[in-house]
Amino acid sequence: MKGHFYRRNCTCKKKKCTCGAKWAYVVDVGINPITGKRKQKSKSGFLTQQEAEAAANTLIYELNQGTYLEETDKTFSDFAKEWLPIYSESKEVKPGTIRVRLHEIGRLLPYFAQLKLKDITRKMYQDALNDLKAQGLADSTREGINRTGRMIFRKALELELLKKDPTEFAYVKKDKKTIEQLEEEEVPNYLEKEELALFLETVKQHGLEHDYLVFLILAYTGIRVGELIALKWKDIDFKNHTISITKTYYNPNNNTVEYQLVPPKTRKSRRKIVVDEEVIDALKEHKKAQDEVIELLGEAYNNQDFIFAKMQRQCGYPIVIKNVRDRMKSLLRIAGLNEDLTPHSLRHTHTSLLAEARVSLEQIMDRLGHTDDQITKNVYLHVTEEMKKEASQKFSELMRSLR
Template sequence: MKGHFYRRNCTCKKKKCICGSKWAFTIDIGLDPITGKRKQKVKSGFNTKQEAEEFATTLIHELNQGTYLEETDKTFSDFAKEWLPVYSEAKNVKPGTIRVRLHEIGKLLPYFAQLKLKDITRKMYQDALNDLKEKGYSDSTREGINRTGRMIFRKALELELIKKDPTEFAYVKKEKKTIEQLEEEEVPRYLEKEELALFLKTAKDYGLEHDYLMYLILAYTGIRVGELVALKWKDIDLINHTISISKTYYNPKNNALEYQLVTPKTRKSRRKIIVDEEVIHVLTDHKRVQEKVIERLGDAYHNKDFIFAKMERQYGYPIVVKNVRDRMKRLLKIARLNEDLTPHSLRHTHTSLLAEAGVSLEQIMDRLGHTDDQITKNVYLHVTQEMKKEASQKFAELMRSLR
């Protein structure tokens, strides 16, 4: 392997250097496959010739073993821009996920934007995560940022652009929580069965267009609000009393005309749910009313088969998710129930009532389209724990009655 060692930019005319120039080396590393000319590796910045020789020996060994890697000079910012479309195509991710990844990349840019990928160390990466904590970002937000950072650097490693992954041993420092905080977060808020009955009665008596049917379906199926808004009549089997979930609604700008229908959250989210006769009855009534509106409006109606279609302006377009949230808040206020509850709370309510009815956790997870969800498990365990207490109390009362 040809090469030589020298003091770079040394201006001394004497044998002994007195200008303090660093040692460097230039060695041949093979031929360029396109031009056929020899390729050379130049490395400088060594304090002694021995340091330069040791580094060169390691490099030559890697070349002989076929493990040598020429690291890229790309910056983190440039590679992150290249990575995002590759990630999007490979994983077939939804627009919402891309939006999240862009946001998380944005949180890493202040630390690494113009740094070369190869120069980012494990300490630098860990320090960035720690600094994000100091700035007040939540555990879940920092976990998301770290997840995105790991994907970027692992792709760079996979493409042999870097030798080491600086995220390999990184960790997210968790906020220590008080017992009160843990107890408060343990179980999300949901409606008790009496409260749910009151809420649905309020929706029936005081609800705006669609309200009663919307919240009836959410409460009786536990589907996500995006899945609800995306429902079409072809998803409903009025004879067999089933609702098929095969898509979800995406519209970050809440512009009714700019909606997108995308695949569900997970593969498990594609499911068929058996529903009560009451739901089918209300759906049938709604269909009759909607058909008359479509007949009256003709071509002015955006007829794409949506169940929850707008009947005022932008006729036929699906209602936006924000409308479902706002209308629920209005009804909760009328019913004098907790106004902090959201349409997603009806999903937790569905879980709690199924648990109270004795349905197994596995069946509930299947109905909700979950493979694994800690929040659902927490609701289930909370409800079943209360049922166990009740069983214990009934047993104790039985024994006391025998005295």
């Protein structure tokens, strides 16, 4: 295998170099299949000829073993742009997830944008994660950024554009938290059963259009608000009292006419939920009122079979998530309840009440469309822990009665 060594950019005319030029090597690495000419690999920057020879020998060994890999000169920014379509096409990825990945790539660009992939070291990548922490980014945010970074570099490794993955041993630094902080963060706010009854009564008395049905279904099923808005009448089985969850609503800009219906969050999210007769009766009443509006408006009603469709301007289009959030905040204020609660809090409320009713965690997970969710587990354990205290108290009372 041909090759030679020389001092790169040496200006000395004598045999002995005094200008301090570094050593370099040039090695034949094969034949260009298009031109038929020989391909060469060169590298410079070595302090001595021995260092250049050692590096060249390593290259030659890799060539002989068939393990040689020519790393790409692409920058992180360029490859990240190539990676995103590959990622989105390789699996069922929702538009919202793509937006998150783009945001996370944007967080990495200030550190690596114009650097070549092959020049990014493990230390540089770890330093970037540490700097993001110093900026005050939350643990979950940095975990997401690291997850995206890992996917990008692992794809480059898979495509044989890199020899080493700089994210391999990277970790997200976290501050140690007190028990009080953990409990406060991991158990979200939700309504107790008396508060839920008050809230629903308030909605019934002061709600607009389909407010009552919206919050009744959210509370009685635990479905996500996006799943609720995507519901169509064909998803309701009035005979068997079930609601089928097959899609979710996506509209980041809250533009009524520019929405998307996308697959649910996970495969487990596709499910059929058995509901109470009260929910079915409320749905029937709502359908009757909606049919009257459709008949009155005729072609002016954009009938796409949505249950929660607008009845006034842009009639027939589904309501937007922001509208549900705003209505809940207003109704919580009227009821004198915690205004920081959101439609998603009703999902946690549903979990807590099922736990209180002694429904198993497995059954709750199935109903919510979860395979594994730590927050749901935390709510369940929090409620059941209180139930254990109640059992202990009852046992103590029983023993005291025997004295």
